[in-house]
Amino acid sequence: MAEHDKHSSFIKTRQQLITVVVLSLVVSIFGIIMIVNLVTNKPKADPGAMTPEAVAARIQPVGRLEFGAAGPAAGAAQRSGEELVKTVCAGCHTAGVANAPKLGDQAAWAPAIKRGLPEMLKAVIAGKGAMPPRAGAAEATDLELTRAIIHMANQAGGNLKEPAAAPDRGAAKPAAKK
Numbered sequence: 784m785a786e787h788d789k790h791s792s793f794i795k796t797r798q799q800l801i802t803v804v805v806l807s808l809v810v811s812i813f814g815i816i817m818i819v820n821l822v823t824n825k826p827k828a829d830p831g832a833m834t835p836e837a838v839a840a841r842i843q844p845v846g847r848l849e850f851g852a853a854g855p856a857a858g859a860a861q862r863s864g865e866e867l868v869k870t871v872c873a874g875c876h877t878a879g880v881a882n883a884p885k886l887g888d889q890a891a892w893a894p895a896i897k898r899g900l901p902e903m904l905k906a907v908i909a910g911k912g913a914m915p916p917r918a919g920a921a922e923a924t925d926l927e928l929t930r931a932i933i934h935m936a937n938q939a940g941g942n943l944k945e946p947a948a949a950p951d952r953g954a955a956k957p958a959a960k961k
């Protein structure tokens with residue numbers, strides 16, 4: 784027994800044994816609580832992530848046509864309505880994102896067409912609902928926007944005439960980009 788005593792542990796009394804057992808229990812319970820916390824506290828989804836604005840911002844077209852430093856050469860670089868619709872407007876108007884009137888959907892376009900081209904142009908320039916100002920195409924001229932509106936409106940039962948080159952402020956606002 785003398786041999787055994789030399790190697791005996793520091794636990795000498797019943798009380799020490801109980802203390803050690805209780806302490807180790809407490810430590811492992813804490814550990815379990817922390818692990819459970821870690822597993823159940825999943826990062827919560829941002830509640831603002833599904834608002835029409837946020838969705839529209841995420842799916843807006845990646846590429847934008849930027850003119851060179853010289854700016855558009857007096858009307859030369861004007862895109863057709865169809866081009867602009869394909870590259871910019873379709874991003875929202877094809878699928879009807881955030882209640883955008885869908886391409887070719889006569890019922891959806893009827894109220895806007897009824898309000899008339901000047902009102903539609905105003906709405907596009909100022910932005911409306913989830914549509915950002917200038918429909919997000921900051922570099923687009925008024926003429927380009929007008930043509931794009933006409934293109935979409937006419938696809939959806941409208942009968943608008945394309946203007947020659949009148950409402951074109953493109954050359955006058957070369958520094959509109961940020």
Ligand code: HEC
Binds near residue numbers: 868881883904931
């Ligand atoms: C970021 C998405 C988005 C893009 C890009 C976009 N639109 Fe829209 N557009 C909308 C939404 C949303 C509405 C509906 C706004 C409302 O009524 O609240 C809308 C409405 C309109 C209307 C109807 C306005 C009215 O008077 O009710 C016109 C016209 C229009 N867009 C033209 C365009 C043109 C032209 C382009 C491309 C140059 C374009 N949009 C690009 C989202 C977009």
